[in-house]
Amino acid sequence: MNEFRSTTQIVRAARATLPPHAWDYIVGGAETETTLRRNRIAIERLAFCARVLRDVEHIDTSTTILGTKLRMPYILAPVGSLQDIHPGGSASQVRGACAFGTLPVVSSVTQPSIEESGAAASGDKWFQLYVRGDIDWVAEVVGRARAAGFRALVITVDVAHYSNRERQRRHDWVADGRKAPGGPEFQARLNWETLDQIRAVAGMPVIVKGIQTAADAQIALDRGIDAVWVSNHGGRQLDHARATIDILPEVVSAIGHRIPVIVDGGFMRGTDIIKAIALGADAVAGGKMHAWALGAGGEPALARMLELLRIEVETAMALIGVTSIGELDATYVARDDNRAGSITPFPLLDEPDETQP
């Protein structure tokens, strides 16, 4: 494969390669897709306050989260049904992420099995769970994840009911996540007491994914959760939710650096990642980006996507005048309501490109 020159080329290749149902599965949001758009609008509305005349010859993009060293503060969010996007499924996600030097979070509704995904690479990895059974069922699944080498458990809490995604409904195809055995009633019943029970059987750090208010972040902290993950499921669940980057400062302030804060939702450029870190996130996660990369060309395309993103992170750091992730704080960003004209992170997606591999 010729090397992709930009992440735009990767997304374009995914669109050309994937069957329409898989493309729509990746890009679709709930109902009017307002949450999906809002995530991007809010990121775009932030502008940098760049500092100059600082020596930025050597830049270190690395960081650490829950004891795992990352080459950049960007991890791979759980994506279900990855095997329908690329035959290697979550094993390719794990290999690509670990080879690059970041964390894969493996969905509980993707293939291959927990054991095969865990064995795909020796680096650190986390396991995401949709709670679809009683506590004995949870203990059994989590025990398998632990034995397979997963180091933390991510419980997704923003899918109490399945959302209406019309883009997906146009196809005669249903994602594994919506047809997996076990009743959706367990997801609907999930509450803080269930999370206490899960923590008691987890045997590893527990992270709550889907926090959308400072109030819930505070409860998670008080109940001993190990990290909170600010997410609106990439705009795929509740429509008309707030943009995650708008929620982030409130959550960061409630948590007060006592546990890590992760954020996702529309972060697709190095500058997007740096904005979130400046506002207090410890790491940023992405879903669509690695789904597109796997769809565009499997593990080599995923490795390339991560390297292109890392170069963007490094460039953004140099141009705002910082050399390490720890230097970033809220003084580097300001809200700017002058819309820059587009909510797409890939403005050249539909333009001719004679270098497209």
Ligand SMILES: Cc1cc2nc3c(=O)[nH]c(=O)nc-3n(C[C@H](O)[C@H](O)[C@H](O)COP(=O)(O)O)c2cc1C
């Ligand atoms: C195709 C697809 C499948 C997803 N499957 C899951 C899943 O199985 N479990 C989960 O917790 N989140 C899932 N998510 C949500 C992501 O983990 C993440 O929250 C979201 O994609 C972040 O937004 P972004 O795609 O704009 O980066 C999925 C997202 C996508 C795009």
